[in-house]
Amino acid sequence: MTALGAVRSRASGPSLIGQSRRRAELGLIVLAVAITAGAYTLASLGQTASVPVNIGPFLGVLFALFLGAHLAVRRLAPEADGILLPMCFMLNGIGYVFIARLAPAQAGLQAVWTAVGIAAFVGTLLFVPRARDLERYRYTFLLVGLSLLMLPLVPGVGRVIGGARIWVAIGPIRFQPGEFAKIAFALFFASYLVEKRELLSMATWPRFRPVLPDLKHLGPVMIAWGMAIVVMTAQKDLGSSLLFFALFLSMLWVATGRVAYPAGGAVLFGVGAYGAWTQFTHVQTRVSAWLNPWGHQATGGYQVIQAWYAFAWGGVAGTGIGLGRPDRIPVVESDFIFAAIGEELGLLGATAILLAFLLIIGSGLRVAVQADHPFDKLLAAGLTSLVGIQSFVIIAGVTRLLPLTGVVLPFVSYGGSALVANYVLLALLIRVSDGNSRQRRAKQAAKSAAAVA
DSSP: OOOOHHHHHHHHSOOOOHHHHHHHHHHHHHHHHHHHHHHHHHHHHHHHHOOTTTHHHHHHHHHHHHHHHHHHHHOOOSSSSHHHHHHHHHHHHHHHHHHHHHHHHHHHHHHHHHHHHHHHHEEEHHHHHHGGGGGGHHHHHHHHHHHHGGGGSSSSTTETTTEEEEEHHHHHHOOOOOHHHHHHHHHHHHHHHHHHHHHHHHOBBBSSOBBBHHHHHHHHHHHHHHHHHHHHHTTTHHHHHHHHHHHHHHHHHHOOOOOOHHHHHOOOOOOOOHHHHHHHHHHHHHHHHOOOOGGGGGGTHHHHHHHHHHHHHTTTTTOOTTTTTTEEEHHHHTTTHHHHHHHHHHHHHHHHHHHHHHHHHHHHHHHHHHOOOOHHHHHHHHHHHHHHHHHHHHHHHHHSSSSOOOOOTTTTOOOOOHHHHHHHHHHHHHHHOOOOOOHHHHHHHHHHHHOOO
């Protein structure tokens, strides 16, 4: 074999870095399975003082699902980051343990949705060989995103649950289309901002004191964002409206580098929040329960108070899984699952969950920074922002830093739609990471080939 052929041969197979990442990923996945199995056993011991009889099948199914996803990454994205998948698996596993402990009737559904989510993860990797190929379908994603948001408003299909019309029921299947709309809008914003980022960076309007770009360039993305906000307002789901608003601003900031956008967005958010408080009764109720939970226990304050007690009883090390009373918190398996973790795993366990999210966000931002293609950079930044902002919003609501909103803790809370959508989001991040590594490797191989030639 010639020297040039040897260089090309090394470039065609998995790199040493890729192999090292996959080995580390597999080791971390085994650790995630062990942590989940240990927590599942402790939960049973705490409740029944016996080892669960289904621990063997549970371990087998759990390991098979996680291993299947790992093998898919090893085959379809061998150069991808090795931290993202294990951290999400650990959060998913811990969340399932607490759902099974707090709402046994819903544990089976969550297990099914976990399998569906992992299947969606593998399918996304299989059918999206390059993330940047999605850039050409920008207006298709815009149409899909708007259609998904409007679907709950269709008579006979949409359902009102918890005061918000965000659910769709088709036969026995019930889901939240807005969870998938977030990904569609992230793809649209990334694609549009790639083309217009230079124009959006220049202030040309108004003529006497330019502070904004020409409105014809900002118009389409503002219309898309505005329609999303209007639809979500009609559905009375202001938590998702906040996520769309934050997604739009974060991606616009990354695309242009202008601080004026997030600064102006903060002012607009304040105006919008005040308008929502004056117009919607359920927003007034949540704000009142946030300001004075003791005086509004019948309208939301009771949950916050019980969450405080849960964190206090947990202390530093926690009461132990199965030994606390987080079941006193209404809807604890979805909105307040972080409080249950804080009670039974204590400050240490709650901090571990926060660190897992920080690792996911840090890895996602690293993927964005390392991306050479602008679309990949913006998409990775947008998807990571979705996970980070949603986690912050719900944890801040549980700890009373912010008013409680109707979003779930990614990969942890009960909810099939969010879980499947987050696995699709994870697959896109891993695809971008793999593309970054392949591109850097191809450049190095080209330089080596040129030097040998």
